[in-house]
Amino acid sequence: xxxxxxALLAFVAAVDNxxxxxxxxxxxxxxxxLSESIANLEIDLALTLFERGSRQLSLTAAGQRLxxxxxxxxxxxxxxxxxxxxxASGVEARLTLVLSDTFHTGSVEPALKAFASLYPYTELECxxxxxxxxxxxxxxxxxxxxxxxxxxQGGSEFAVRELPQQARTSLYVAPDHxxxxxRPAGAWALPAHRQLRLQTFTNTLPPDGHTGSCWYAPSxxxxxxxxxxxxxxxxLPDWLVARYAPELVPLALPGWPQQRSLxxxxxxxxxxxxxxxxxxxxxxxxxxxxxxxx
Amino acid sequence: xxxxxxALLAFVAAVDNxxxxxxxxxxxxxxxxLSESIANLEIDLALTLFERGSRQLSLTAAGQRLxxxxxxxxxxxxxxxxxxxxxASGVEARLTLVLSDTFHTGSVEPALKAFASLYPYTELECxxxxxxxxxxxxxxxxxxxxxxxxxxQGGSEFAVRELPQQARTSLYVAPDHxxxxxRPAGAWALPAHRQLRLQTFTNTLPPDGHTGSCWYAPSxxxxxxxxxxxxxxxxLPDWLVARYAPELVPLALPGWPQQRSLxxxxxxxxxxxxxxxxxxxxxxxxxxxxxxxx
DNA sequence: TATTAACCATCGGAGAAACCGATATGTCGT
DNA sequence: ACGACATATCGGTTTCTCCGATGGTTAATA
Numbered sequence: 001x002x003x004x005x006x007a008l009l010a011f012v013a014a015v016d017n018x019x020x021x022x023x024x025x026x027x028x029x030x031x032x033x034l035s036e037s038i039a040n041l042e043i044d045l046a047l048t049l050f051e052r053g054s055r056q057l058s059l060t061a062a063g064q065r066l067x068x069x070x071x072x073x074x075x076x077x078x079x080x081x082x083x084x085x086x087x088a089s090g091v092e093a094r095l096t097l098v099l100s101d102t103f104h105t106g107s108v109e110p111a112l113k114a115f116a117s118l119y120p121y122t123e124l125e126c127x128x129x130x131x132x133x134x135x136x137x138x139x140x141x142x143x144x145x146x147x148x149x150x151x152x153q154g155g156s157e158f159a160v161r162e163l164p165q166q167a168r169t170s171l172y173v174a175p176d177h178x179x180x181x182x183r184p185a186g187a188w189a190l191p192a193h194r195q196l197r198l199q200t201f202t203n204t205l206p207p208d209g210h211t212g213s214c215w216y217a218p219s220x221x222x223x224x225x226x227x228x229x230x231x232x233x234x235x236l237p238d239w240l241v242a243r244y245a246p247e248l249v250p251l252a253l254p255g256w257p258q259q260r261s262l263x264x265x266x267x268x269x270x271x272x273x274x275x276x277x278x279x280x281x282x283x284x285x286x287x288x289x290x291x292x293x294x
Numbered sequence: 295x296x297x298x299x300x301a302l303l304a305f306v307a308a309v310d311n312x313x314x315x316x317x318x319x320x321x322x323x324x325x326x327x328l329s330e331s332i333a334n335l336e337i338d339l340a341l342t343l344f345e346r347g348s349r350q351l352s353l354t355a356a357g358q359r360l361x362x363x364x365x366x367x368x369x370x371x372x373x374x375x376x377x378x379x380x381x382a383s384g385v386e387a388r389l390t391l392v393l394s395d396t397f398h399t400g401s402v403e404p405a406l407k408a409f410a411s412l413y414p415y416t417e418l419e420c421x422x423x424x425x426x427x428x429x430x431x432x433x434x435x436x437x438x439x440x441x442x443x444x445x446x447q448g449g450s451e452f453a454v455r456e457l458p459q460q461a462r463t464s465l466y467v468a469p470d471h472x473x474x475x476x477r478p479a480g481a482w483a484l485p486a487h488r489q490l491r492l493q494t495f496t497n498t499l500p501p502d503g504h505t506g507s508c509w510y511a512p513s514x515x516x517x518x519x520x521x522x523x524x525x526x527x528x529x530l531p532d533w534l535v536a537r538y539a540p541e542l543v544p545l546a547l548p549g550w551p552q553q554r555s556l557x558x559x560x561x562x563x564x565x566x567x568x569x570x571x572x573x574x575x576x577x578x579x580x581x582x583x584x585x586x587x588x
Numbered sequence: 589t590a591t592t593a594a595c596c597a598t599c600g601g602a603g604a605a606a607c608c609g610a611t612a613t614g615t616c617g618t
Numbered sequence: 619a620c621g622a623c624a625t626a627t628c629g630g631t632t633t634c635t636c637c638g639a640t641g642g643t644t645a646a647t648a
Binding site: 002003004005008045046047061062065066069070072073075076077079080081083084085087088093 | 296297298299302339340341355356359360363364366367369370371373374375377378379381382387
């Protein structure tokens with residue numbers, strides 16, 4: 001016959017409180033109950049855990065040795081209990097986000113930090129995608145919540161909320177690019193040079209007015225690298241350039257830099273569950289978030 | 295009301311065996327018992343753990359999520375149980391050895407390895423000391439078992455067993471020492487040079503016949519270093535020199551190298567407890583040990 | 589010294605839980 | 619249709635837990 005979890009609890013409570021009576025008060029049980037529990041535990045283990053000194057009890061060598069293991073067993077028990085409570089309360093076991101690279105890392109970080117402590121039993125997965133790629137991930141259920149820039153094309157399929165933050169983007173070229181030399185550069189000069197454009201995997205983006213030659217990449221980070229290598233000009237998020245390629249030169253054209261609105265999207269047919277809803281709220285209330293520097 | 299450990303056991307057994315009935319057979323209980331246990335566990339956790347397919351049951355997402363935690367809780371429980379059993383069976387919680395540096399490390403290592411797996415819940419402490427220092431550690435109870443070279447002076451206070459192994463020692467000097475140059479050196483040449491001698495902290499070693507000047511150190515490792523620095527000649531264990539100072543030169547004198555007997559000592563008044571007794575046996579049966587090379 | 593206040597151990601009884609045996613039900617393969 | 623195998627459910631017994639009361643011991647106090 002093995003010992004019970006309650007006996008272990010009585011054991012560590014008695015140690016922590018210095019007496020069985022105090023432990024009983026803390027646990028809301030009778031002294032006789034805990035006395036019996038500990039006595040039975042000692043019988044089950046075939047060991048003496050406490051040295052019953054007249055007025056205070058002290059741990060035996062064996063007791064000192066077993067105490068940390070007892071704590072560990074209780075902690076494992078509690079951990080299971082907490083995880084189960086989280087699952088039972090409807091909190092999802094895993095939350096998958098898709099973020100656009102237009103989101104400044106520093107603005108996401110505090111939300112994730114708070115999430116980690118508030119939902120310790122929920123796994124978090126962060127994907128990165130743009131435009132149609134992002135919407136496809138949300139549509140397929142691969143991700144529950146998407147944070148994207150620009151307008152949402154999906155129509156009534158998605159629930160959309162506009163975020164109070166905005167993303168500033170500019171047109172950049174490498175320092176040795178011809179466009180970086182001419183000052184001031186006019187918008188007429190752009191079509192003469194290669195544009196580096198975002199092209200999603202799913203490839204349903206409408207063409208914009210640009211008529212010149214283009215190279216394409218599915219992520220802003222890749223566009224950034226291609227810009228660094230001097231392959232052409234590109235529209236890039238300002239924070240991304242400031243952080244990873246500060247040497248790039250912004251083109252001072254009329255109408256630039258632009259402020260692009262940011263949106264949170266999810267499946268309208270599938271309401272957000274607690275963790276996802278909380279995460280959305282974090283982005284809707286920028287008070288709790290650090291302002292994007294720059 | 296919280297779940298019991300038995301319920302967790304039923305849970306993982308059902309998962310491992312693929313069915314509740316099989317789990318019941320494995321655990322030696324009735325199927326109805328385990329069925330109720332798991333049902334109660336699901337009630338306590340407010341979760342559905344199993345998808346009761348007609349003929350086979352499969353884990354819910356929540357069940358998959360909780361399974362590793364349940365295993366961990368059971369493992370912690372078992373660990374406590376095993377440690378308690380070890381303590382209750384009289385195995386000491388900590389075993390402290392004192393080894394002489396004359397013991398070849400390679401001859402001790404297999405014993406320690408086997409010890410680690412045989413007594414996983416016993417802490418092991420290895421001290422190093424020579425002669426009187428070693429005996430003092432055993433006498434005070436600081437160590438339970440000592441493995442030393444040479445004869446035991448303590449009289450009836452100690453229990454002594456001679457070990458089948460022996461330690462070979464030689465007289466060494468540094469390569470640039472005068473004694474290393476003369477060939478052949480006679481014993482008469484020794485007193486003219488400084489001797490590096492073992493002197494224990496407790497300092498009750500009798501003087502031997504040497505009449506020349508001496509420097510002293512309490513450990514062979516220190517003597518070794520002093521010999522390397524050319525301070526004099528010293529008697530050192532061969533294996534120690536071969537391993538840490540192969541450049542030292544042995545003096546080819548009549549009667550050298552010597553074979554020194556090795557002894558295990560412990561307090562006669564305090565019989566060896568299981569782990570210590572096992573350890574002693576390992577050294578008494580050199581069959582299980584690697585032979586000392588060289 | 590007698591008293592009070594803590595503390596711990598023990599005992600008997602009430603309630604709860606575990607366990608068993610039997611039974612009903614459902615599914616798969618023959 | 620039937621046997622083999624699975625799970626769920628239902629009484630009944632045993633076991634465990636918890637409580638309340640009691641007694642013994644020690645330390646501080648009047």
